[in-house]
Amino acid sequence: MPKVRVHNVTVSLDGFAAGPRQRLEEPFGDNVEGLHDWMVAAMRDRAEGKTGIDVEQIERSEENIGATIMGRNMFGPQRGPWQDESWRGYWGENPPYHHDVFVQTHHLRPAIPMEGGTTFHFTDEPIETVLARAFEAAGGRDVRIGGGAATVQQYLRARLIDELHLVVVPLLVGSGERLLDNVAEGIDGYRVSELISSATATHARLVRR
Amino acid sequence: MPKVRVHNVTVSLDGFAAGPRQRLEEPFGDNVEGLHDWMVAAMRDRAEGKTGIDVEQIERSEENIGATIMGRNMFGPQRGPWQDESWRGYWGENPPYHHDVFVQTHHLRPAIPMEGGTTFHFTDEPIETVLARAFEAAGGRDVRIGGGAATVQQYLRARLIDELHLVVVPLLVGSGERLLDNVAEGIDGYRVSELISSATATHARLVRR
Numbered sequence: 001m002p003k004v005r006v007h008n009v010t011v012s013l014d015g016f017a018a019g020p021r022q023r024l025e026e027p028f029g030d031n032v033e034g035l036h037d038w039m040v041a042a043m044r045d046r047a048e049g050k051t052g053i054d055v056e057q058i059e060r061s062e063e064n065i066g067a068t069i070m071g072r073n074m075f076g077p078q079r080g081p082w083q084d085e086s087w088r089g090y091w092g093e094n095p096p097y098h099h100d101v102f103v104q105t106h107h108l109r110p111a112i113p114m115e116g117g118t119t120f121h122f123t124d125e126p127i128e129t130v131l132a133r134a135f136e137a138a139g140g141r142d143v144r145i146g147g148g149a150a151t152v153q154q155y156l157r158a159r160l161i162d163e164l165h166l167v168v169v170p171l172l173v174g175s176g177e178r179l180l181d182n183v184a185e186g187i188d189g190y191r192v193s194e195l196i197s198s199a200t201a202t203h204a205r206l207v208r209r
Numbered sequence: 210m211p212k213v214r215v216h217n218v219t220v221s222l223d224g225f226a227a228g229p230r231q232r233l234e235e236p237f238g239d240n241v242e243g244l245h246d247w248m249v250a251a252m253r254d255r256a257e258g259k260t261g262i263d264v265e266q267i268e269r270s271e272e273n274i275g276a277t278i279m280g281r282n283m284f285g286p287q288r289g290p291w292q293d294e295s296w297r298g299y300w301g302e303n304p305p306y307h308h309d310v311f312v313q314t315h316h317l318r319p320a321i322p323m324e325g326g327t328t329f330h331f332t333d334e335p336i337e338t339v340l341a342r343a344f345e346a347a348g349g350r351d352v353r354i355g356g357g358a359a360t361v362q363q364y365l366r367a368r369l370i371d372e373l374h375l376v377v378v379p380l381l382v383g384s385g386e387r388l389l390d391n392v393a394e395g396i397d398g399y400r401v402s403e404l405i406s407s408a409t410a411t412h413a414r415l416v417r418r
Contacts, residue, residue, distance in 0.1 A: 013375070013401055013413055014389035015224045166222070168377065170401035170413055174392070180223035183383070192222055192379035197406035204222055204379055 002135055003142045003162040006152055007061030009179060010035055010201075011166060016173035017149040024077035027090065031173045038169055038201040053198035061165065066138025068097055069130055071151035072105035075120070081107050088112055089120060100137035102130050104151060127154055149177045157186035164190070164206040211344055212351045212371040215361055216270030218388060219244055219410075220375060225382035226358040233286035236299065240382045247378055247410040262407035270374065275347025277306055278339055280360035281314035284329070290316050297321055298329060309346035311339050313360060336363055358386045366395035373399070373415040 011017050012035065019029035028035060042054035073079075076087045089095055089112075098117040105122055112120040123130055134143040145155050155161045166179070180187065194205035220226050221244065228238035237244060251263035282288075285296045298304055298321075307326040314331055321329040332339050343352040354364050364370045375388065389396065403414035 013377075013415075014396065015387075168222075168411070170404040172389070172396050172399055172401060172415070174394070174396040178224075180381070185383070187223065187381050187383040190381055192381060195379040195406070195409075195411065197404070197411055200404075202377070202404065202406055202411045206222075206381070 002066070002138060002140060004131065004145060004155065004160055005065070005142050006145045006147075006155075006161055006164040008039060008058065009147060009149075009152060009164070009166050010039065011168055011179045012171040012173040013168060014172050014174065015178045015180060016176045017147075017179040019173050019176035022073065022077070022177075027077060029176050031176070032171070034171055035169060035173075038167065038198070041200065053196060053203070054201060057165065057167070057203050061144075064141050065099070065144045066141025067099050067134040068101045068144045068146045069134050069151070069155075070101060070103055070146035071148050072103055072107070074146055074148045074151070075103045075105075082109055085109055088114065094118075100134070101146070102134050102137075104130060127158060127160065131155075131160060149179045150182075152179065153182050153186075156183050156190070159186055159189040159208065161190075161206075162208060166204045166206060168202040168204065169200065211275070211347060211349060213340065213354060213364065213369055214274070214351050215354045215356075215364075215370055215373040217248060217267070218356060218358075218361060218373070218375050219248065220377055220388045221380040221382040222377060223381050223383065224387045224389060225385045226356075226388040228382050228385035231282065231286070231386075236286060238385050240385070241380070243380055244378060244382075247376065247407070250409065262405060262412070263410060266374065266376070266412050270353075273350050274308070274353045275350030276308050276343040277310045277353045277355045278343050278360070278364075279310060279312055279355035280357050281312055281316070283355055283357045283360070284312045284314075291318055294318055297323065303327075309343070310355070311343050311346075313339060336367060336369065340364075340369060358388045359391075361388065362391050362395075365392050365399070368395055368398040368417065370399075370415075371417060375413045375415060377411040377413065378409065 019031040022029040038054055042058045046055045075089055094115040095118040100119050102121050102123055106124050108122050189208055190206045191209050192204050193207045196203050228240040231238040247263055251267045255264045284298055303324040304327040309328050311330050311332055315333050317331050398417055399415045400418050401413050402416045405412050
């Protein structure tokens with residue numbers, strides 16, 4: 001059975017996935033300097049042919065993913081109706097997805113085919129419907145929930161996530177958007193199956209009970 | 210200079226130091242089964258002469274402490290005025306402190322000298338005054354803030370804590386009392402100086418910037 005997976009979601013020691021004041025210049029908001037350093041270092045290590053706990057986690061995150069779902073805030077910094085349609089995501093003309101990406105938003109616009117096989121679809125359908133479309137697009141492979149925190153919470157509350165890879169880094173953010181918040185009883189459906197640390201990050205894996 | 214230290218404060222992966230419904234039979238509330246397993250195992254290992262990351266952390270927590278400060282909820286499950294004075298803490302007649310313990314409460318009662326050198330003092334003075342008394346009692350050694358979460362937060366907000374050893378365990382609690390909550394800008398005064406994991410727990414150390 002194909003799965004719904006979340007990977008590389010990085011939170012500070014106090015649990016924040018983003019700081020206050022998320023915006024174009026600072027997509028993750030303030031006070032989050034260094035939050036994703038582990039990932040940058042792991043990608044550099046991988047490019048240099050090095051291995052290690054962090055590199056292995058990055059590699060697991062990319063295996064067997066056939067479609068991605070993300071929230072509108074992960075697609076771009078705009079809020080409310082699109083002023084124009086020039087924004088095509090944070091990732092340039094050849095985004096690193098190479099498959100169908102479903103962007104959840106109340107503000108629909110035509111699908112955007114990008115280079116390299118990525119197509120952004122905009123949808124305001126219920127998450128169950130979005131997920132069904134994503135599974136169909138994935139053609140037997142898994143679906144990844146890309147983020148941000150609010151979108152992950154939405155799927156956690158509905159207990160639709162099979163595997164959530166959470167990364168805790170030694171930073172204090174203090175305020176902003178907590179990942180494991182607004183999840184209510186949804187969290188009862190999960191347990192931590194794995195806890196492993198590198199020198200710079202602690203990786204936890206949440207799976208369904 | 211003697212320090213203000215906090216040790217072994219254990220939180221779930223989602224940041225809770227206690228679950229909902231704290232009470233006599235369940236001092237840490239519901240949904241926290243296993244929260245302190247790492248500590249029980251480490252103390253057993255130490256008793257058997259074994260070493261390891263968790264044992265080492267427990268040993269560090271006990272070094273050079275001359276006095277303890279705790280909140281009233283850590284001393285006992287009662288809320289509001291004392292109904293009688295029969296309650297003498299959770300720890301039996303010979304508590305594992307062996308020094309002066311200052312219990313912060315609006316409901317004063319006479320000091321209780323216990324066996325083994327522990328004396329419980331009850332105080333409603335400002336935290337700066339309580340801390341000054343604790344340092345005096347400690348006679349040059351460090352003062353430990355014993356807990357619970359609300360008391361740790363009080364001292365964090367005032368940036369009076371020099372070192373906070375936080376333990377993250379792979380459990381999800383979902384609701385209750387978060388340790389790093391209600392800290393506001395106080396948290397800006399701290400950084401994470403250390404992150405080290407055993408098979409069962411991740412130890413982080415917060416120090417002042």
